[in-house]
Amino acid sequence: MKIILATLSLVFAFVWNASANDPAYESAMKKQIQAMKTIQNLEQSQSVINGFVRIAEAKTTEWLPYYYAAYLQTIAAFRFEVNKDQYFDQAMELMSKADKIAPNNSEITVLKGFIIMGKLAVDPMSRGQELSPxxxxxxxxxxxxxxENPRATTMMAQMEQGMAQFFGQxxxxxxxxxRVGxxxxxxxEAKINExxxxxxxxxxxxxxxxxACK
Structure with a gap:
């Protein structure tokens, strides 16, 4: 009986590991993440975004592909001459898809806040009262x-810096x-590997x- 139970445990462990680790998914994600680092123009940005979206559509249980697509969409709005509101809105739509897969995720929440900051930056005078809070x-x-999420603390630091400058504080x-960030x-960085x-x-x-604090 013990032998049978041990064998079943090994079988279940193998099945779980096989489902948890998808070499094709991981390889595709690594390729796209590497491609992110080489973006020089809007066309290249859109190509990498499309690649992440294709991964997301093929791997519907993973939130990261939608996340990276939304992140690049947000960066493109800041970096290139585009319809910024449209780009930020599209980024938020991608984040909504990621949020459905992984609700109450700190990384997803940070990026949502970053997108809101972008919308605020488009027209701070008329949007500040609503979007800053x-x-x-x-x-x-x-x-x-x-x-422990450094992006959450860092983006809050940016908001606090902007608010302090605006109000003369x-x-x-x-x-x-x-500094905490x-x-x-x-x-x-100690956890990061290939x-x-x-x-x-x-x-x-x-x-x-x-x-700016020195």
Whole structure:
């Protein structure tokens, strides 16, 4: 009986590992993540976005492909001459798909806040009253979901820095958050290897906020 139970345990373990590790998915994601680093223009950006969307449509249980597609859509809105509102709206649609797969995910929540920041930047005078508190609330939720997420703390630091400058206040709160963010990035970097698929962006933003504190 013990032999039978041990054999069944091995079979279930093998099946679970086979389903948890998908070499084709991981290979495709690594290729697209590497391609992200070489984007020079809008056409290349759209090509990489489309690649992530195709992965998402093929692997419907994974949130990361939609996440990266939305992230690139957001960066494109900041970086290139495009209809920024349209790009941010499309990014949010992609995030809604990711959110359905992985609700209450800190990384997804941070990126939603980043998109809201983008919408705010398009027209801060008319949108500030509505979107500034929403962005702060969203980043606050991301921190609550995962206090070890450096992007959550860093993006909150950026918002605090902007709010302090707007109201003529001191940068102490933003500086403190940025320093915490840099500490969290150092912890994250210790985990990163060639098979790491999770988001790693944001350290530059933390350094920029911290650099203004000197």
């Amino acid at each position: 929403l962005a702060m609330q969203t980043f606050g939720k991301a921190i609550a979901l995962d206090k 001191g940068p102490e709160k933003a500086c403190g958050l940025a 840099l500490e969290l990035f150092a912890k994250e 098979n790491y698929l999770l988001p790693t962006w944001g350290k530059r933003e933390a350094e920029q906020v911290a650099g």
